[in-house]
Amino acid sequence: PYETIxxxxxxxxxxxxxxxxxxxxxxxxxxxxxxxxRIMVMDFGIQIAEGTPQEIQKNPKVIRAYLGE
Structure with missing residues (x-):
């Protein structure tokens, strides 16, 4: 959307x-x-990952938390 950009x-x-x-x-x-x-990802209040956007997109813990197993 325009506002986001x-x-x-x-x-x-x-x-x-x-x-x-x-x-x-x-x-x-x-x-x-x-x-x-740099991004830090939390899942239910616990830090599960930290890194660049590219690292976060590939992180198994992030994928599991947001997409499920």
Missing amino acids: KLMELIKRIKEKFGLTIFLIEHHMQFVMGICE
């Missing part, structure tokens, strides 16, 4: 302009993968 652009501009680290809590994975350099 605009929000992604805004967050990226703020990060680049001010050199900030941004802590984002979000469940929309396409949004997360498109904006984050």
